[in-house]
Amino acid sequence: MDNAAIFVATAAVLSVWIAIFVYLWRIDTTARMLQRELQREREQAETALPKAEVNRVRSTDVADESVERRS
C-alpha cells in the first residue's frame, strides 16, 4: 500500500470510529437524562400521593371490632 492509500485507510477507519463513539455517547447521555427524569417523576409521585400507614392490626375473634389506623 502506498503512502496516500494508507492515510486514506487510516482516515476511513477513524471516521467509522468517531461515528461509533458519537453514537454511543449520545445514547449514553440521553439514557442518563431519561433515568434522571424518571427518578424525579417517581419522587414527585411519591410526595403527591396521600399517605396512610397501617400502624397496628389487632387480631381478634370479635368480627365487628375495627382496625386502629393512624394517618
Place this chain on the structure above:
Amino acid sequence: MVQRLAQTAKIGIGLWMAGVAIATFLVVPQYEGLGDAGRIVIVHVPTAWVSVVAFTISAIFSGLYLWRRRERDDHIAVAAAEAGLLFTLLATITGMIFSQVAWGIFWNWDPRQTSIFVLLLIYAALFALRAAIDDIDRRRQLSAVYSLFAFVTMPFLFFIAPRIADSTLHPNCAFIQGSNCDGVFLEVDKVGLIGDQKVQLLGLERKGNLLVAEVKVSTPGLQQEAILYPSLDLVDGGMADRPEFPGSRFRLGLEEYDEATGAVRLNMEAPGTNLLENRRTLYVFLAANIGFTALLFWMLQVRSLVLDLQWAIAQRGRVTYG
C-alpha cells in the same frame, strides 16, 4: 465526582481507540507474506477476546439472576450476550478476510471457523428463545438457564476444539505453541497431514549441501495436487527452498533430517505466525485488547441502562406493593 470520572474515562476510551486505529496503519509494520492485510490481526484477536469476556459476564449475571431474581442482573446478562454475539460476528468477519488473504478462500470449514460458527448459532438461539416467550419472568428464568449452558460450550468451542483438531490452518503459533506448529515426521512413501493439506514424501535427494525432498501435496477434497521440492541446508541446518502450497500463501518447509531413520520433518509456514515477536506490533496489539475491553464495559453499561429504562417505563403507572 464519580460522574465526572466516568465521563473522563469515556473520552479516554475514544482517544485510546483512535490512537490504536492510527497505530494499526502507521506504526505496525507489514508482515512477510501478508502485506497490509496482516494488520487485521490488531482487530481480529481483540474482538475474539472481548467476546469471551462478554459471554463470561453474561453467564455470571445469569447465575446471579437465578439466585437473586433481580431484573438488573437479567439486563446485564442480556446486554453482555448481545455484545458477545456482536464481537464474535466481528471476529468471524475479520477472520474471513484474513483467511481470504492467507488461504485464498473466505470460508473452508477450518476447525476454528466451524467452532466459532457453532458458537454464533448457540448464542443466536438465546435471543430466539427470549423472543419466543411472552411471560417476562419465565423468559428471564429460561434464558438465564440457557445462558449458563451456552457458556459451558464456549471454552470448548473457542479454545479446545480448534487446538485438538489434527488439521487446522489457523495460526495458533502466533500466540500459543500448539501441536500443529510441530509439523510431521515422514519417511519416504509415507503420508501425513499438515494443516488441511495431505502431504506424501515421494523421495529424498542430496544435491551438494542441500537435501531436497520431493513432496506430493493435495489440497482438501483432492481438488489440486502438486509436487513441491522443499530443501534443507545440511551444513547450517536451516531451510533453503520453501515453495508455496498450491492456491495459498502457506509455504512448505523441510525443517529437520534424521539420518538414523531417514525421516524428515515437514512443516507449514503460515503467514502471520510469530508476528507478535515484533515489538511495535505487540504493543499495538496489547493496546487494542485494552481498548476493546474498556469499550465492551462502556457498551454494557449503556445497553443495560437502556434495558433498565425500558423496564421502568413499562412499569410506570402500575401499583407496586412491598
